[in-house]
Amino acid sequence: MLRDALTFQLGYNATLVTVAAVLLGIAAGVTGTFLFLRKRALVSDAIAHATLPGIGLAFIALALSGHDGRHLPGLLAGSAVTAMSGLFAVQWLSSRTRLSEDAAIGAVLSAYFSLGIVLLTVIQTMSTGRQAGLESFLLGSTAGMLLSDAILIALGGLLVVALVFLFRRPMSLVSFDPGFASTSGVRLDRIDLTMMGLVLGVTVVGLKVVGLILIVALLIIPPVTARFWTDRVELVVILAGAFGGVAAWLGAGLSASAPDLPTGPLIVLVSFCLFAVSMALAPRRGLLSSFVRHRRFQAGVHMRQGLLALAQGQPIYEPLTIRLLKARGLARADGMPTREGTIRAARAFRDEKRWEVARATPELELAAARYDGLTQIEDVLTVDQIAEIDRRIGPPEAVQ
Amino acid sequence: MQARLEDVTMRDVRERATRGSPLVIRGMTVAYDRKPVVFSVDATFRSGRITGIIGPNGAGKSTLLRAALGIVKPLAGQATFFGRTLAGSRDRVAYVPQRASVDWDFPARVVDVVAQGLYRRLGLLGRFGRDHEDMVMSALERVGMEDFSARQIGQLSGGQQQRVFLARALAQDATLYLLDEPFAGVDAATERAIIKVLKALRSAGRTVVAVHHDLSTVEEYFDDVLVMNVRKISDGPVGTAFTTEALDTAYGGRLERGMRDPQRARA
Ligand SMILES: Nc1ncnc2c1ncn2[C@@H]1O[C@H](COP(=O)(O)OP(=O)(O)OP(=O)(O)O)[C@@H](O)[C@H]1O
Ligand SMILES: [Mg+2]
Numbered sequence: 001m002l003r004d005a006l007t008f009q010l011g012y013n014a015t016l017v018t019v020a021a022v023l024l025g026i027a028a029g030v031t032g033t034f035l036f037l038r039k040r041a042l043v044s045d046a047i048a049h050a051t052l053p054g055i056g057l058a059f060i061a062l063a064l065s066g067h068d069g070r071h072l073p074g075l076l077a078g079s080a081v082t083a084m085s086g087l088f089a090v091q092w093l094s095s096r097t098r099l100s101e102d103a104a105i106g107a108v109l110s111a112y113f114s115l116g117i118v119l120l121t122v123i124q125t126m127s128t129g130r131q132a133g134l135e136s137f138l139l140g141s142t143a144g145m146l147l148s149d150a151i152l153i154a155l156g157g158l159l160v161v162a163l164v165f166l167f168r169r170p171m172s173l174v175s176f177d178p179g180f181a182s183t184s185g186v187r188l189d190r191i192d193l194t195m196m197g198l199v200l201g202v203t204v205v206g207l208k209v210v211g212l213i214l215i216v217a218l219l220i221i222p223p224v225t226a227r228f229w230t231d232r233v234e235l236v237v238i239l240a241g242a243f244g245g246v247a248a249w250l251g252a253g254l255s256a257s258a259p260d261l262p263t264g265p266l267i268v269l270v271s272f273c274l275f276a277v278s279m280a281l282a283p284r285r286g287l288l289s290s291f292v293r294h295r296r297f298q299a300g301v302h303m304r305q306g307l308l309a310l311a312q313g314q315p316i317y318e319p320l321t322i323r324l325l326k327a328r329g330l331a332r333a334d335g336m337p338t339r340e341g342t343i344r345a346a347r348a349f350r351d352e353k354r355w356e357v358a359r360a361t362p363e364l365e366l367a368a369a370r371y372d373g374l375t376q377i378e379d380v381l382t383v384d385q386i387a388e389i390d391r392r393i394g395p396p397e398a399v400q
Numbered sequence: 401m402q403a404r405l406e407d408v409t410m411r412d413v414r415e416r417a418t419r420g421s422p423l424v425i426r427g428m429t430v431a432y433d434r435k436p437v438v439f440s441v442d443a444t445f446r447s448g449r450i451t452g453i454i455g456p457n458g459a460g461k462s463t464l465l466r467a468a469l470g471i472v473k474p475l476a477g478q479a480t481f482f483g484r485t486l487a488g489s490r491d492r493v494a495y496v497p498q499r500a501s502v503d504w505d506f507p508a509r510v511v512d513v514v515a516q517g518l519y520r521r522l523g524l525l526g527r528f529g530r531d532h533e534d535m536v537m538s539a540l541e542r543v544g545m546e547d548f549s550a551r552q553i554g555q556l557s558g559g560q561q562q563r564v565f566l567a568r569a570l571a572q573d574a575t576l577y578l579l580d581e582p583f584a585g586v587d588a589a590t591e592r593a594i595i596k597v598l599k600a601l602r603s604a605g606r607t608v609v610a611v612h613h614d615l616s617t618v619e620e621y622f623d624d625v626l627v628m629n630v631r632k633i634s635d636g637p638v639g640t641a642f643t644t645e646a647l648d649t650a651y652g653g654r655l656e657r658g659m660r661d662p663q664r665a666r667a
Binding site: 037039167170180182184227230231233235366 | 470487493495506520547
């Protein structure tokens with residue numbers, strides 16, 4: 001079943017939903033990257049909650065004018081209007097009053113959401129027919145998605161991706177160093193508005209699939225996941241889009257392959273799984289690799305210190321050091337070196353001396369900065385440079 | 401009548417002298433809340449010279465630069481760059497702030513930060529090509545940071561970060577460089593390297609303005625100075641403007657004898 005869903009063989013509706021969801025996932029991932037880098041993740045939550053009154057008002061307007069109240073483009077247009085007013089409310093509150101942005105977000109988010117809920121309740125009591133189903137915008141609902149809905153979502157997603165590509169440079173400049181961006185002639189207010197406009201677009205487009213409560217997850221989890229894998233903005237953007245797309249594809253597939261499983265929450269859960277796996281396993285920034293690297297480095301330093309102590313006939317007190325030396329056959333349980341240990345100790349001692357000379361030599365300063373207690377000087381300097389150092393130290397002492 | 405005519409010609413002469421000047425500041429006053437921290441400062445920075453801005457902590461040196469660049473909004477006054485507004489001369493002005501307040505965990509390597517200096521050249525969609533790569537590397541070489549090009553920006557020491565931001569400014573290939581304390585927190589060798597870069601800029605006909613704190617090196621580093629403490633105290637060539645009286649006024653007699661005596665400092 002899942003395989004059929006993932007290869008688009010589960011029927012017309014499931015295919016529509018999956019295609020729309022994947023484009024939405026990609027759009028949300030790439031847009032969310034800049035939101036995350038600009039540290040304004042929660043503004044998107046305020047925007048999302050501010051869509052609800054718009055949906056209600058649009059429904060009422062449509063119904064009173066004798067149209068089908070559930071006409072998706074009409075509802076989305078309405079949601080965009082109140083979302084925009086919510087965004088401006090947050091911006092106005094945080095720039096013109098003493099309220100900080102998070103407080104402004106809290107106030108706007110809850111006020112708009114409450115208004116939306118009240119409107120939805122009012123709509124329930126209205127005599128116009130077919131009012132049921134508006135609450136599906138809270139968590140999304142893909143059942144009975146129309147081709148026109150899917151096309152709307154897909155086109156919206158594509159447009160967002162194209163605009164992110166167009167504005168990627170000023171947006172990353174503004175996220176990294178707003179002061180420099182403005183002296184480079186970037187209009188901060190316009191770029192910020194563009195960024196939030198894109199977020200708003202993703203939110204509105206995503207209402208049908210994931211709903212307003214969870215859209216923030218689609219915007220934020222993929223870039224955070226991508227950040228584990230790379231140190232470059234361009235790659236974070238691309239990976240975030242990829243993670244968002246994959247999560248949407250798997251999530252939509254899962255929900256299509258089992259009856260009554262909700263699409264939006266499944267997409268978010270898959271997205272979170274990708275995040276958890278990345279956090280654990282990513283090279284360099286992942287938890288596991290950090291842990292292994294730390295342990296390996298610690299062991300290396302202990303070995304080195306142990307060998308240097310052996311070379312100078314000093315006692316070793318650290319149990320870990322003795323254990324490590326013993327495990328490699330370099331020392332006995334009483335801390336005395338084996339034959340192999342004596343040789344390795346002499347070699348380590350010589351390496352340390354060479355580093356010492358390198359540090360004191362101005363021309364070798366840069367190379368000497370790579371000393372970490374583990375790197376062999378042979379890996380850093382040329383044979384000639386080492387020969388020159390050895391000339392200054394004198395010949396190695398014989399190991400008896 | 402006669403006097404008025406003279407006034408007009410005098411103004412004319414002065415204007416002609418300052419018209420093409422890289423940076424002219426007129427009547428600049430900046431206040432945070434209601435306290436002026438820069439008050440009615442006039443200054444003309446001369447082309448092809450290295451000018452130092454000198455004054456105690458809180459004298460408004462950074463604020464003066466930031467106001468000239470439009471980063472803070474002045475209460476009064478204006479700055480003209482090369483006889484034009486800032487908007488008309490952005491390509492020719494580079495600025496390095498005192499402390500870059502950036503997110504050090506940002507996904508950017510040293511090369512990426514320096515490449516930001518090419519933003520105006522590249523625009524929204526321009527391709528980042530081989531020659532751009534070369535410009536970035538040569539800027540890094542000039543500040544001695546080429547070996548760190550692939551490091552994530554947060555994995556550098558404070559002085560190294562400072563040099564990367566200087567490299568970004570160099571990559572901008574500007575005509576006027578405004579540097580807020582380029583020597584703060586860098587070691588002696590780096591300081592020598594940076595001053596060499598600044599002097600090379602001067603030889604290439606560029607103009608450098610740098611906020612500076614170490615009074616003992618003022619005469620060695622700078623051609624002109626602007627001594628200020630909220631108000632302008634003196635300005636002009638080091639020989640005439642960097643005087644004991646000016647420093648006494650600026651620092652309010654808080655300097656030790658030896659520190660405030662330019663003659664001694666020169667020796
Ligand atoms: N953002 C701000 N809000 C309020 N006051 C400020 C702000 N920035 C600076 N000030 C105040 O303005 C005055 C001038 O500050 P400025 O940073 O221009 O001084 P400076 O001469 O550059 O000092 P330093 O040598 O320490 O860098 C100081 O008294 C400072 O407290
Ligand atoms: Mg300052």
